[in-house]
Amino acid sequence: MWAGLTEAGDDFDSVGAFARLRESSRDGYRLAYAQWLKHLMDEGHDLSIDPPDARATVPRLRRYAQAVAHLAPRTQALRFNRLHRVLSSAYPGGDWRQLSNAKNALHRRANAAGPVRTQEQVPPSDTLLEAGTTLIGEACRQEPFMPLHARLWRDGLLVSILACHAPRRRTITALTLGGNFRRDDLGYAIWASAEDMKAGRPCLFRVSSLLKEAIDGYLSRARPLFPNGEDPERGPLWLAFTGRALGPQGIKGAVAAITEVRTGRRTTTHGFRHAALTTMANAEGFDTRHGQAFLDHRTPEISERHYNMATQLDAGRAYATLLDKKRTRGGRR
16 A cells, blocks of 8 residues: 555656655655554554555544544644545545544644644753854863764754754755855855755755854864764765764754753754744844744744744743833933
8 A cells, every 4th residue: 555655657657646745754654654553453453354444444543533632632633634644545535534524623623722832842042052062162172082072063063053044954964065065265055955945945045154163173173083074075064973974863863962961951953943933033123024034934924833932921021121221222312
């Protein structure tokens, strides 16, 4: 069934419904379907008896909904949405009304619960930047300079770039020297191709000048201690000690470990995007509509709905501070 969904072809061949999805999207559907199969196995069902479309009976779906009821509303909705997409795509002639009704009901419940506010879990961007740059400073002062210190420099630079620019993990993982990560007379720039961007649009941005010396030192001193890291103009920007590119999971683990130790809060790569827009929202005089361009969203509503974690209390405090400054200036005049 899965092979049929992902089967590739040209204009003259049959193409699976998931053939043109990004690999990360296919992985999400594969995981959701695997979770459904695990639930059936945990309940003692023999998967070799019924074909996939016959397994999704209403009683079984009800018990599955009960089994995932402890999860966040949006997680429940996502699981059922992906399960419905897999089965309805694989068996388009089937009757999936009950599964569709359950999916829609869970989405309504998730929307009623409101956006998940993660502000208490994500430090401000300046705190994250300080954590990364402090780690780089500590690593570069070590003598003798060893591979352990090179790894800390790498991880500190990862955190610093995420704090300054909040790229998606896909984008920062794909950086290669002389390719989409380049140096010129003004410093460093990232040229992300459409394939490396979730929205499918190429993107160009300059790396903050605050990080120029840290990047110079990483390329000349730290990266050469990694296998295959001798050439400062070619190869993956982020290397593992296997000599291969540091993959998405390696980046995720490195960032989470550093932020937990340095800030007391374990922050994901995606958490930096929440932190960025919240920092913008709380900055006086900053128009949060710029978050659309900064985070590469198709509409400003997406930025506001999903990433602005500034609470009404924070906004009220910022506004009170602004009024106080205006009052003080008025009194002086």
